[in-house]
Amino acid sequence: MATVAESIEQVKGRIEEIDPARARQEIERDGALLVDVREPYEWDEAHLAGAKLAPMATVRDRIAELAPDHSRRVILLCRVGNRSARAADTLGAELGYENVASIAGGIEAWRDAGLPVIEAEGLTPEQRMRYSRHTLLPEVGVEGQLKLLDAKVLLIGAGGLGAPSAFYLAAAGIGTLGLVDDDVVDESNLQRQVIHNTERVGMPKTESARMSIEALNPDVEVVEHRGRLGPDNILDIISGYDILVDGADNFPTRYLLNDAAVRLRKPVVSASILAFDGQISTFVPYEGPCYRCLYPVPPPPELAPSCGAAGVLGVMAGVMGLLQANEVIKLAAGIGEPLIGRLLLYDSLGTRFTELKVKRDPDCPICGDAAPEIPESELGKFPDYEAFCAGTPVGA
Amino acid sequence: MTTVKIPPVLRSQTGGDAEVSAGGSTVGDVLRGLAETHPGTRAQLFAESGELNRYVNVYLNDEDVRVLDGLETPVSDSDTVVILPAMAGGAR
Numbered sequence: 001m002a003t004v005a006e007s008i009e010q011v012k013g014r015i016e017e018i019d020p021a022r023a024r025q026e027i028e029r030d031g032a033l034l035v036d037v038r039e040p041y042e043w044d045e046a047h048l049a050g051a052k053l054a055p056m057a058t059v060r061d062r063i064a065e066l067a068p069d070h071s072r073r074v075i076l077l078c079r080v081g082n083r084s085a086r087a088a089d090t091l092g093a094e095l096g097y098e099n100v101a102s103i104a105g106g107i108e109a110w111r112d113a114g115l116p117v118i119e120a121e122g123l124t125p126e127q128r129m130r131y132s133r134h135t136l137l138p139e140v141g142v143e144g145q146l147k148l149l150d151a152k153v154l155l156i157g158a159g160g161l162g163a164p165s166a167f168y169l170a171a172a173g174i175g176t177l178g179l180v181d182d183d184v185v186d187e188s189n190l191q192r193q194v195i196h197n198t199e200r201v202g203m204p205k206t207e208s209a210r211m212s213i214e215a216l217n218p219d220v221e222v223v224e225h226r227g228r229l230g231p232d233n234i235l236d237i238i239s240g241y242d243i244l245v246d247g248a249d250n251f252p253t254r255y256l257l258n259d260a261a262v263r264l265r266k267p268v269v270s271a272s273i274l275a276f277d278g279q280i281s282t283f284v285p286y287e288g289p290c291y292r293c294l295y296p297v298p299p300p301p302e303l304a305p306s307c308g309a310a311g312v313l314g315v316m317a318g319v320m321g322l323l324q325a326n327e328v329i330k331l332a333a334g335i336g337e338p339l340i341g342r343l344l345l346y347d348s349l350g351t352r353f354t355e356l357k358v359k360r361d362p363d364c365p366i367c368g369d370a371a372p373e374i375p376e377s378e379l380g381k382f383p384d385y386e387a388f389c390a391g392t393p394v395g396a
Numbered sequence: 397m398t399t400v401k402i403p404p405v406l407r408s409q410t411g412g413d414a415e416v417s418a419g420g421s422t423v424g425d426v427l428r429g430l431a432e433t434h435p436g437t438r439a440q441l442f443a444e445s446g447e448l449n450r451y452v453n454v455y456l457n458d459e460d461v462r463v464l465d466g467l468e469t470p471v472s473d474s475d476t477v478v479i480l481p482a483m484a485g486g487a488r
Contacts, residue, residue: 248484249484250484251482251484254484272482272483272484273483274404274405274483275404276404277403277404277483279480279483294453294482295451295453295482296450296451297450297451298451298482298484299405299451299452299481299482300451302440303405303406303440303451303481304405304481304482304483304484305405310404343480345478345480347414349414350414354401354458354478355458356455356458356459356460356478356480357458357459357460358460359460359463
């Protein structure tokens with residue numbers, strides 16, 4: 001009976017082996033498909049750009065999807081070149097792939113040859129485990145996870161939208177989460193604000209949220225901004241963040257945040273909820289419309305009841321908060337298509353999503369073509385939004 | 397008849413209906429038809445001048461009528477008109 005070593009030599013005798021430099025040339029120049037047959041944990045530690053992961057046990061099933069054309073050049077990679085040789089044998093002899101090769105010496109030889117490898121050097125072993133389901137996604141990968149860990153995200157409101165949003169962003173490993181809220185946890189919050197709990201009724205929401213986040217993920221630094229955003233503090237507070245998440249419960253804050261965000265060119269992921277309905281859009285200054293392009297003036301109070309007055313389905317708040325978190329992740333990792341120029345409506349009773357187009361308003365007083373930059377001396381001197389929105393219906 | 401989607405804040409004026417049908421050849425006709433059938437919506441949709449209130453966004457299908465021909469935008473029976481006021485609910 002042949003020993004394992006002999007049999008690997010026999011296999012290697014039957015298949016084509018190529019050295020890393022030639023493999024790289026074929027992949028980059030000729031568009032050969034590179035398939036990594038190692039295990040996910042090995043991939044997490046280091047892998048090659050453009051490679052597709054299909055561990056040994058799955059490669060037989062995955063290859064048809066990765067290379068529907070049996071004549072396509074397929075180059076296989078593992079750690080030292082043994083598993084990839086066996087996989088090449090299987091693909092060629094059993095599955096009829098005509099043009100398969102294995103990289104001799106695997107990723108170790110590749111690295112020794114001084115060729116580029118995407119190393120997970122920014123992630124600790126604990127982080128590799130914690131975020132493995134992210135890093136397995138080619139769109140995120142270690143690189144994307146490092147961007148998330150580097151991101152600074154400010155949540156305006158730690159309530160119906162902010163609670164689910166902050167919780168998931170913390171789990172996802174957003175490195176810095178700022179929380180703005182001046183309220184304390186109330187029993188009536190707990191039907192939807194899952195980051196708080198019964199024992200913390202009466203505790204400031206920012207503190208309660210910080211406790212939950214720290215228990216969930218020690219990677220996240222939580223910054224509490226206990227108070228409300230006002231013209232006097234907003235620029236200072238938001239300037240330290242990359243992405244702003246608007247879950248405010250009132251129009252003055254929404255307009256104030258918009259104006260300050262446009263000024264500092266910070267993206268705002270904005271959502272609002274009422275009863276069974278939610279709205280969400282992502283405002284990236286000058287790339288798409290701003291909040292004022294969408295809503296030039298706030299509605300009168302009778303058309304803008306609060307959740308406290310009108311009620312809100314807790315689960316729907318969660319859906320909208322998580323849609324916000326989803327937008328934040330995409331912006332932070334630089335993947336996918338953010339909701340720029342699109343307003344998404346969610347009707348939870350009908351389970352219907354409606355998408356509306358939102359264009360930049362050339363006459364927008366804040367981001368329009370003729371809108372003047374507020375001079376440095378007037379930084380922080382925003383109009384008096386409290387009075388602006390206080391009562392009398394605003395006509396055309 | 398064109399379908400009009402009614403936002404939550406106006407549903408008390410339409411007997412709770414989230415969608416109503418209204419006839420007319422332009423967006424303005426359709427909305428005036430709505431205000432005729434459900435008079436409670438009139439003051440919230442229209443200013444005294446007959447213009448749409450600035451705080452009410454109206455979409456024909458997925459397009460803001462402000463970038464079309466406003467209230468003069470023609471509609472057909474297969475169109476949907478969406479009425480959308482801003483909402484501010486979030487934190488509390």
